Amino acid sequence: MIEDPHTKPMIGHAAVIKVPAVKNDGIATYGIDNSVDRLLPFQVRRVFYIFDTPSHAFRGGHSHFESHELIVALHGSFTVELYDGDRRLSQRLNKPNEGLFVPPGIWREMTEFTRGAVCMVLSSIEYSEDDYVRDYRKFLELTSCKRPWLPRKDIRF
Ligand code: TYD
16 A cells, blocks of 8 residues: 555655757757656656646646656746645746656645746646545645645635
8 A cells, every 4th residue: 555645745855857958950859758867757647738828827726646747837937836734845937948846745836827838747647536635624634734834725714
């Protein structure tokens, strides 16, 4: 039985990962794969993207049991707020050649999008609603919240 990542201090594993570019005639191509250099600490099973975002867009507002993810700002920029029930991390993403690795067990919110920003997410699992914790109160219970943080998601206690 796999231990629930919500019970562990996961935020220390979150990291910005640089994506290497191949340049031809000044045009850069970025490739992310699971080959020898092990750029990613997980195997990619799914890619999804969010586009046409207005600047007031709010995305995320959940954690995962299993999904390891890499979040990339392919165009424009946005802020990713992470919280594991103890520590917080706020990371502005604004380059197509870097991604934020987010392991499971972490509440994430994406805010402050520039208009038309494009967010791409690589995930280690296929889509399953069962993998989501969307209820912030449940997240606080699962993490046995050590240091409280009030998310931007409109939570009414
Ligand atoms: P959600 O994960 O809540 O989006 P975000 O984290 O960007 O706020 O997903 C929004 C909707 O899209 C939800 O009904 C689930 C669905 N969905 C899929 O069908 N497949 C997917 O791969 C993803 C990420 C979401």
